[in-house]
Amino acid sequence: MKVRVDPEKCVGHGRCYELAPEVFGEDERGHCRVLWEIVPPQLEEKARLGEANCPEDAISTSEV
Amino acid sequence: MPRPNPDPNTGALNVQDPAFAARPQPIYAWLHEHFRVATTLGLGAPILSRYEDVVFALRHPKIFSSEMEVHMALGNERPMIPQQIDPPAQTSYRKILDSQFSRQRVLALEPAIRRHANELIDAVIDRGECEFDRAFAIPLPGRAFLSLMGLPQEHLELFLELKNGIIRPPVPPGDLAAAYEFRAKTSKRIYAYFEQVIDDRLASPREDLVTYFTRVEMDGRKLSREEILDICYVFFLGGLDTVTATLGCSIAYLAANPAQRQRLVEDPAIMPLAVEELLRWETPVMLVPRLVREDVTIGDVTLKAGTLVNLLLGAADVDEREFPEAHRVDFNRQRNRHLAFGAGPHRCLGSHLARMELRVALEEWHRRIPDYAIKPGETPRVSPGIREVTYLPLVWPKRGS
Numbered sequence: 001m002k003v004r005v006d007p008e009k010c011v012g013h014g015r016c017y018e019l020a021p022e023v024f025g026e027d028e029r030g031h032c033r034v035l036w037e038i039v040p041p042q043l044e045e046k047a048r049l050g051e052a053n054c055p056e057d058a059i060s061t062s063e064v
Numbered sequence: 065m066p067r068p069n070p071d072p073n074t075g076a077l078n079v080q081d082p083a084f085a086a087r088p089q090p091i092y093a094w095l096h097e098h099f100r101v102a103t104t105l106g107l108g109a110p111i112l113s114r115y116e117d118v119v120f121a122l123r124h125p126k127i128f129s130s131e132m133e134v135h136m137a138l139g140n141e142r143p144m145i146p147q148q149i150d151p152p153a154q155t156s157y158r159k160i161l162d163s164q165f166s167r168q169r170v171l172a173l174e175p176a177i178r179r180h181a182n183e184l185i186d187a188v189i190d191r192g193e194c195e196f197d198r199a200f201a202i203p204l205p206g207r208a209f210l211s212l213m214g215l216p217q218e219h220l221e222l223f224l225e226l227k228n229g230i231i232r233p234p235v236p237p238g239d240l241a242a243a244y245e246f247r248a249k250t251s252k253r254i255y256a257y258f259e260q261v262i263d264d265r266l267a268s269p270r271e272d273l274v275t276y277f278t279r280v281e282m283d284g285r286k287l288s289r290e291e292i293l294d295i296c297y298v299f300f301l302g303g304l305d306t307v308t309a310t311l312g313c314s315i316a317y318l319a320a321n322p323a324q325r326q327r328l329v330e331d332p333a334i335m336p337l338a339v340e341e342l343l344r345w346e347t348p349v350m351l352v353p354r355l356v357r358e359d360v361t362i363g364d365v366t367l368k369a370g371t372l373v374n375l376l377l378g379a380a381d382v383d384e385r386e387f388p389e390a391h392r393v394d395f396n397r398q399r400n401r402h403l404a405f406g407a408g409p410h411r412c413l414g415s416h417l418a419r420m421e422l423r424v425a426l427e428e429w430h431r432r433i434p435d436y437a438i439k440p441g442e443t444p445r446v447s448p449g450i451r452e453v454t455y456l457p458l459v460w461p462k463r464g465s
Contacts, residue, residue, distance in 0.1 A: 011411045014167050015401075018336065029159065030166035030416065052399040055407045056123070 001039040002064050003047045005032045009058035016050035016059060023047045024059075038064060075099035077111060079351065079374070085448040088350060089391060092379035100363040109372050110365070111351075113379030115386035115403070117362050121354055121375050122408040125150045128354035130410055132372065139230050139251030144298035145291060151409050158409070160280050161295070164273060167416040173211060177421055180207040181428040189432060192462035193439065197312055197454055200429070205307035208421055213299070214272025215261070226254050227304050231450075251297075258296040262289060299414075305450050307418050309348035310404075311425055312453030313446075314339075317346060317393070319438045319458060327395055329434040332427055338395040339422045344402035345393050348451045350378035352406065377403045436460040 003023065005016075012031045016024040023046050025033040032054075039047045039061075051059040069084055070077040070091065075098060077091070078084065084091055095102050095113045102111040112118050121128040129150050131143065143149055146157040163169070184203055188194040206220050228234075229250030235242035258274075265275040277292045287295075318325040328338055356371040367373060381402045382390040405412035412418070438444060439457035447454050 011407070011409060012162055012166075013405070013407075013411060014416060018167070026166060026168065028166070029162040030168075031162075049398065053401055055119070055401040055403065055411075 001041075001044045001047060001061055003034050003036065003039050003051070003059065003061045005034050006058045006060075007031065009056045010054075011056055013055050015053040015055065019053055020046035020050040024050050032058065069105075070094065070099075070102060071105070075102040076105040076108070077102050078105040080448045082446065082448060085350075085451050086444070086446040088378050088451075089345070089382055092376070092382050093391065095376070095379055096383060101365040101367075104374060107372075109353075109374055110367055111374045111376050112362060113376040113383075115380040115383035118375045118377060118380035118403060119407055121373070122403070122406055122410070125154075125409055127356065127358050127360050128373065128375075129357045130154075130354060132353065132355040138301060139247035139254075140294070140297055141251065141255070142290065142294055144301075145294040146413070147298050147302070147410065154409060156283050157295075158413070160282050161413055164276065165413050165416055167420075170417040170420050173208065173417070174420055174424060176211045177204075177208050177424045178428060180204055180211075181425050182432075185428060185432050190463065193457070193459045196315055196456040196458050197308070197452065200425070201308045201311040201315070201453070201456070204311065204425055205304050205421060208307070208417070209299070209303045212273065212303075212417070213261075213296075214270055214274065222257075223300070223304070226250055226257070227300065230254075230301060231305055254297060254300060255293055258293050259289075261296075262292055302412075303414055303417075305452060306349055306412075306414075307421050309450045309452040310343065310346065310418065310422055312456055313346035313348050313451055314342045314422065314426065315429070315436075315458070316438075316444050316446075316453045316456055317342065319436055319456075321393070322437070324393060324395070325430070325434075325436075328426065329430050332430070334395050335423050335427055336419075337397070337400075339419060339426065340400050340402065341393055341395050341397050343404035343422075344381045344387070344397075344400055346451070347378035347381045347402070347404045349404070350449075350451055351376050377406065433460050 010031045012029060014030055016032050017026050022043050023035055023039060025035050027033050047061050051061050069081045100114060103109060104111060112121060130148055131150050146154045181204060184200050188199050206223055207217060210217050210219060230247055233243045233246035235246055261274050265278055269275045277287055351374045354373050354375060356367045356369055356373055359369055360367050381404060384390045405415040436458045439459045442457045444453050445455040
């Protein structure tokens with residue numbers, strides 16, 4: 001799985017890195033930073049949780 | 065017989081109705097069913113209440129602007145920064161502010177907040193009762209604000225007096241001229257207070273926020289004194305009342321719903337999710353205004369440029385189209401994109417601080433006073449606008465009895 005964050009949309013709610021710190025981190029401003037190029041299978045559920053809780057629709061996941 | 069709210073024929077909603085503030089969720093549901101665009105009683109300003117409409121407005125500041133003169137009504141002499149300024153200027157401010165309010169930063173304040181919470185609980189626990197707003201919900205965010213700003217805790221009473229002078233000026237109800245005058249007088253005292261703090265930090269810098277404002281560079285220049293004052297002003301108004309209201313709404317809900325409260329007592333690990341769900345359900349900042357800049361059509365209603373609209377965040381947060389079983393409070397809700405902190409570029413700057421304060425306050429309160437209820441025979445009172453529970457009498461078993 002690939003996970004991407006659109007920096008134009010992210011405003012730093014931080015729901016992703018609170019719910020799924022294994023997949024998402026924060027930059028200096030508290031905006032989302034994706035920690036994996038390819039998400040390991042055991043973390044895919046977490047990646048989807050972050051995607052589902054982003055109030056800006058800034059996170060997208062896709063199968064590779 | 066009081067007139068029905070909202071008016072069933074026109075959808076006109078009296079947003080100042082205390083009964084609406086006390087229990088808004090059924091009215092939100094009615095609006096969702098009958099009016100995609102409702103209006104406020106009196107002014108007739110359009111109200112958006114669907115999740116998709118509210119989030120669209122929040123994300124499009126070129127259409128729904130935060131720059132509006134009517135908002136100087138809070139005693140401020142200039143627009144509040146960054147709340148009443150739109151991108152791109154707002155983005156520059158947020159770049160230097162966001163880092164000071166990131167989750168990392170606010171977690172460093174957690175031990176101090178926990179200590180403040182316990183001191184407030186110490187003061188009432190043996191009595192077996194308290195009025196929660198005065199005993200806890202008001203002073204805790206005030207103490208947190210003073211810690212954050214690096215100001216002495218002894219100034220708490222002064223701060224609360226100044227805040228009340230802006231939010232609830234002590235004048236006869238409906239006397240707008242007197243209210244305006246009182247706010248103007250109070251705001252001068254607030255500006256004067258922070259002028260002094262800025263002078264002090266310029267002379268003797270510290271590791272605190274005001275010192276940071278005097279030093280930081282934004283787009284290659286330093287902030288002006290007026291800019292620093294305008295930022296302090298919004299922190300002052302935004303940081304105190306909103307957390308007070310959220311604490312009151314949360315405890316009032318939990319006092320009235322003992323089974324839900326019991327879940328928090330038995331499993332404190334669910335607190336972070338519970339905080340989000342309480343924020344969604346209560347959405348204490350129930351509405352925010354925006355000024356329409358370009359004609360825009362919502363459903364079959366066209367909002368003309370120049371119209372002041374109200375975004376009913378509280379209604380968006382119980383919209384069944386976004387939240388399955390929206391009217392069930394579920395501390396295990398897995399998908400919760402609530403708008404209690406807004407969305408888009410103006411997302412609440414203090415949201416990480418607020419979350420931490422709420423979590424710590426609820427953890428400590430339930431650890432030490434797990435079994436509380438609304439005092440028999442009493443009814444809590446909730447103020448309109450920002451839903452502060454201004455009267456919340458609680459009782460609990462005294463220790464050893």
